[in-house]
Amino acid sequence: MIDLRIIEIRDVLSVTSISPVQTVTPRTIRVKGVDLANAHEVLINDTPSPDIVILSATELLAQVPPALGDSPVVSITAISHRLTQTRRSAITFAIGNTPGYVTGRERLIQTFLKLLLQTPGTDAFSPNLGGGVLRAVGRANHVGGAAGLVSAVQVGVNRTRQQMMALQSQEPNLQPDERLLYARLLQAAFNAQTGSLNCNVDIASQALASSVVALEV
Numbered sequence: 001m002i003d004l005r006i007i008e009i010r011d012v013l014s015v016t017s018i019s020p021v022q023t024v025t026p027r028t029i030r031v032k033g034v035d036l037a038n039a040h041e042v043l044i045n046d047t048p049s050p051d052i053v054i055l056s057a058t059e060l061l062a063q064v065p066p067a068l069g070d071s072p073v074v075s076i077t078a079i080s081h082r083l084t085q086t087r088r089s090a091i092t093f094a095i096g097n098t099p100g101y102v103t104g105r106e107r108l109i110q111t112f113l114k115l116l117l118q119t120p121g122t123d124a125f126s127p128n129l130g131g132g133v134l135r136a137v138g139r140a141n142h143v144g145g146a147a148g149l150v151s152a153v154q155v156g157v158n159r160t161r162q163q164m165m166a167l168q169s170q171e172p173n174l175q176p177d178e179r180l181l182y183a184r185l186l187q188a189a190f191n192a193q194t195g196s197l198n199c200n201v202d203i204a205s206q207a208l209a210s211s212v213v214a215l216e217v
Contacts, residue, residue, distance in 0.1 A: 012214075013039055013078040027064040031076055036060045038080040044068065045075055104177045108205050109213060112183060116160040116201075117217065129163060131156035137190075137197045137217050150188045153199055157185045177207035186212065 014034040021028040031042065037057040042049040049062040064073065102110055118130030136152035161183045168179050181204040188199035197217045204210040 010041075011035075011038070011080040013080055015076050015078055018073060018076050021061060024061070026066065028061050029064060029073060029076075031060050031062055031078065032058055033078060034058065035080065036078060039078045041079040043075075043077040043079065044073055045071065046077075104175070105205055105207075105209055105211060108178045108180060109203055109211060112160060112164055112180065112203055113201075113213070113215060115164055116156055131160035131163075133197070134217060137195075149190045149197065153188045153197065154185050157183055157201060175207075177205045177209060179206040180204075181206045181208070 013036060015031055016034070017032045019030045021030050029044070035057065036059060037054055039052065039054060039060060042052050042060070042062040044062060044064055045068055047065045047067060050065060051063040053061040055061065060078075062076075115129070116131040117134040119132055119135040120130040121127050123129050133153055133156040136149055136156065161180065164180050164183075168174055183201060183203045186200040186202050188197065190197050198214070199217075200212055200214050202210060202212050
């Protein structure tokens with residue numbers, strides 16, 4: 001199983017309202033939502049805010065990026081760099097500057113996603129291992145287009161779930177929060193313009209902790 005951290009998990013926090021702060025310069029907005037005490041980053045119109053001030057668990061101030069000028073604020077995304085109670089996580093595969101070991105629910109998510117993307121035949125010791133999703137994305141035009149790709153992803157999730165449960169059955173000392181209870185595909189869509197797949201997968205551990213992860217391939 002995978003112990004070295006190779007993914008970055010960013011939880012997308014719930015934002016309920018925004019409003020301008022009239023008395024503050026540079027231009028600043030007040031953001032209200034859930035779990036905002038865990039916010040590490042705020043994107044305004046998909047551009048990182050240069051400065052945020054957390055006021056409480058439900059409120060923060062975010063400076064509008066100077067590059068936006070007087071443009072209206074049309075989107076706000078608050079991000080935490082750790083798993084929170086929102087159960088919505090964006091996943092990026094990348095070894096950071098200080099890679100370390102991963103444990104618990106993050107290890108479960110990482111192992112499942114790595115296996116989901118793996119192409120069968122690429123592991124000489126276990127040639128049948130892998131959900132094959134990465135290969136399916138690369139062959140989207142040959143598997144029946146968007147509908148065929150979504151079907152391939154569903155098959156890949158089911159295949160990965162079965163394989164991972166079989167592998168974990170051979171690890172009697174694995175902790176409940178690292179042991180898979182279920183995994184299910186909630187949504188999948190193929191963007192023909194960018195050639196990318198966006199999907200949401202619900203992954204739950206036997207510690208009864210569920211995480212909905214957003215994966216873009």
